[in-house]
Amino acid sequence: MRLLWSLGLIRGLVWGIVGTAIGIGFTMLVRMALGKPAWETAPVTFVAAVFGTLAFLAGVGAFADWWRWASGEEAGDPPHHHEGPEWVRYFNFDTDHKIIGVQYTITSLVLMFAAGIMALIMRLELAQSGLQFVTPEQFNSAMGLHGIVMIGSILLGVAGMANYLLPLMLGAPDMAFPRLNALSFWVAPPAAILLFLSLAFGGFDTGWTGYPPLGAVGATGKQFFYLGVFFLGFSSILGAINFITTTLKMRAPGMSMFRMPIFVWGVFAAAWIQLTGTQFIGTSFLMVVLERLLGMGFFDPEKGGDPVLFQHIFWFYSHPAVYIFVLPGLGVISELLPVFVRKPLFGYKWVALSSMGIATVGFLVWAHHMFTVGLPNEANTFFMFTTMLVAVPTGVKFFSWVATMWGGKIEFRTPMLFLLGAFVTFLLGGLTGPFLAVVPVDQYLHDTYFVVGHFHNTMFGGFVFPFLAAIYYWFPKVTGRMYSERLGKVHFWLMLVGFVAQTGSMFQTGLFGMRRRIADYDPSLGFDTIHLIGSIGGYLVFFSMLIFAYNMIRSLVAGEKAPANPWNSRSLEWLLPSPVKGVSWPTPPVVVGHPYDYGVPNATFVRLAPAGGSDRSSQTTTPAHETKEANR
């Protein structure tokens, strides 16, 4: 019992429930004092949810240090030692970036499975025309939840990788703001709970975009959806502050911006979008909630509002959001490719700057989601050109990868296979993009399954495959054990085949006029067989993820001990013992070279030069030499 209470998660849940109850009571009292009926589901549950979330955070202990500061005590540095069993830390408010990174990643995977189950429900229903298993409302709720929970999962996955790796790769002791970091993780669980709670209040039939006027009326479940997304966004913004500050201010001596590992560039570019863009979705959803609760008609034409305004605000974030997911994912590809090809990353600066380029152009393209809204054609044309412009920096990345592979010594370990999977799917996603960028063609393809196929390819190629590659690649770093190579390869091939089958069916049906977001389709369109194939593909993907889960859990317990640097990587994090104990870099290393000098004789990236003069350098293939400034 004491052990249970020592888990922050349990404390948070108990406090959360108490907080919710207090919130309900408080709202009802206020309502009675104002002379209104005490119970009305929408406002009461809204206030209760906010109270519950804050109480959850308080219960976890997120505010403890700040409370100490506010009441005039010295809070001191966040502690880096811990009493009791190690695993307890993972369920507590802990400021160690490595713990937080793992917390994020595990939560991300759990959510990914939950959202995957929603996808299975949809694929089951779509396998055959006619309504067999669910009602249209249930289908729509499953669809919306699949979308938003996957987005949440991806955000957490990005944060997980970034948190674990940034200080290790930059040679920093921890993130810039460890407490804020822990807080931004702990906002996510209650947000996820709120999203799923929407099911208990009638679900939400708007899809993850939550467009008003549809979003402004109907079941209370929609409010939980909006609130959950708002909190997720909050978590994301706080995380971004940490990523940017850490990257700018906590680099090891000698590490200039252009000596940073390329993955850090991806996270850095994405963090700027998180910091600026996320306010837009948060505020747009807040405005819909205000419309629902107080009747403020921001988006109601009868009250002077405008439904199209919502779409502008919403997509100003929600298009760049795609790059929040994809840029770190592409960063993983650029980071791992040189390791498995044994060659320097081709055109490092171009690849690094293309991330910033994508992030910048990404803010100018939002209205390509609105080509059918009836904007003036001058505006449509502008957004058509800006949208296609994204292809240029993306192409630079792609061609650079091809050139990196050219002439190398490619080793087909599991992470490399996932990189190739990312290649194929991201290529398909990228090449289907221009169809949707050109206005007249988009006006045909908009809101069809072609779009669904397109973004699933970009998401899998830009995030899911790289994310899995990253998990396999850094699994030995995090756990000190190796995963099963054989199961990893089975996972990869099943997933690739299943995914291609599934999105292939999406492209095919979409071109022939299958609309998005429908529970049932006309049997006369002749889609039954191809949808069945797609459904089988979808189930295959899920099954392969079960193999992945088994592999991870089994290897964690019984995997063989990992060597110090299983991939012969030159990167900083492999200079530390696996798993890393305590403060990541109590003394920062000194960077003297370039991170990707594979095959360069005598190249040195960093020196670990504490007192004593026994330099350990990051040379991988050539024996340790007296250090020499790399000539680049």
Next chain:
Amino acid sequence: MNTLEQLRAKKMRVGWLVGAGLAVTTVVEYYIAVGLARPLVPLAIVALIKAWLIVVYFMHIKQLWTSEEGGH
């Protein structure tokens, strides 16, 4: 201590000057709104000037790229 006193006096002087600037611009702003038929652009310019005064002199945005001032 003497230098601290001098520094304080200097800082206070800057404060009064910026405060006076804000007062003047606010008056100007009000009369622009009263006097002009389409005051949008002048108002925007005045607002930007006011924001610039506060951000530069009150919020010390320069600390972000120079580390000399206020190194406490």
Next chain:
Amino acid sequence: MKRHSVLIPTVLTFLLGIPLAVLLWKAPLLPPNAVREGDLVDFLFRLIAAIAGFVFALIVSFVGYSLIAFRRRPGDTSDGPPMHGNVPLEVTWTVVPLLVIFGVGFLGTWVLFEIDRPKPNEMTVRVTGFQFAWLFEYPAYGIRTNELVLPVEQPIKFEVTATDVIHSFWVPEFRMKIDTIPGRINVKRYTPTRIGEYTLRCAELCGAGHYAMLARVRVVSGSEFLQWVAQQSGAQAPEETLSPLAARGKELSDQLGCLACHTTDGSPSVGPTWKGLFGKEEPLADGTTVLVDEAYLRTSILRPGEQIVAGYQNIMPAYEGRLSDEDLEAIIEYIKTLK
């Protein structure tokens, strides 16, 4: 270090890319086009498909060749040659895509303005979307219907709007879609060129019944259209047998879209038919049965979710607050007459 020639993958690119581009140019990837404006859209689509096909072949050739030629041989633990970059190459693959993009972009712009250009002697049709049906108005003829009938080779100007939430007007064979937004009127132009029957599908998620928000579209010859107009104008006049209240109910149930889902001749549809409905015992989804009387009809119209007839989905919008009492009575009166 052996220098590998780019000859093989280059040849492979053309061997693979050209047939693929031709295939994608020619393949019937879209449903048959039925409007004049669609020709341009299809041309653009095919052009992009061909370019994409070639680029696909390019990347796949080079990656595929690399995977085979540059795989690590057993026992080899050395690193590859340290190539750090090549500025002319980087500039090339920045500039060439940029040029392609501008080319496609200008074509796209031209097509966009071309298909939206007003044409002489257009016929205006007003479209209203609401949960979950469509209403079409022909101002020139004073007709309101739930079925869209269009004369072939006649330029049509659609003025679309919605009353409740956002919908989207889309006939796949007409290519372009346009959102119908409450408080706004959007315009889209089509010239049907192919006689036939099509389906209008709502393309913007609009609630539970979104998937079933369809309407029949017929493109007919000019003479047939005039015939239809004459017929409709006759049908609009209230039938003599109906009381004024029931006639008003008939008119309302047409305007409100009831008849999009409920038939009056006994044939099955999205919702239960109205023919012989009044006074009937209906089995409900929860296993009970209910006598269809005035009270039941009233609840079912105002709050449809409360009692669902077995075998049907709860997709009807609640009309509570949208119907006056008199209108509600008129509709019920009309249902009563359908014996």
Next chain:
Amino acid sequence: MSTHVSHATYDRLAINRLGLWLFIFSDALIFAILLITRFALFGTSRPEELNQALGLGLTVILLVSSLTAYRAEAAIATGDRSGLLRNLLLTIIFGTLFLVGVVGWEWREAPHLGIVPQEGYGIAFFSMTGLHAFHVLTGVLLLLIVFFNARRGAYGPDNYWGVEAAVKYWHFVDVVWVFFYPALYLVR
């Protein structure tokens, strides 16, 4: 950046400042969205019935509070603890006055002038002043915390990040009003 070999002692203050500025920048975007909404929905029109005297008065109060906040920071930076306390207290009083003026006075008056919070100009007016008032409230709370910590003698000329952060946040709230005041009361 040169490769100087040293045990990097991170400049905590610079890190804190960057973090705070990033937060302020992000937060400012919420207000930018509301500003955009206001102009997108209503153009430059505004109702004639707004209480101009009250609007001007509130603006002056907030600007003066910014000056006192600046003086508080300048005082502690040069070791004047009593000046810090005095100016913090003044800032808190002005901030509270502003809150009372907006929520207690203007909001009660506005509906009588034909602005209902649910439609028309009221949508913009109440959401903008409401969100701003929420920030003023949090700013006052922060300043109160700092005030009580300062009374305990927590800050000195070498150690006043708490004061600096709260004061920066307060200035930010002021900057927002610099844009909101003309957008709500003055444009035509």
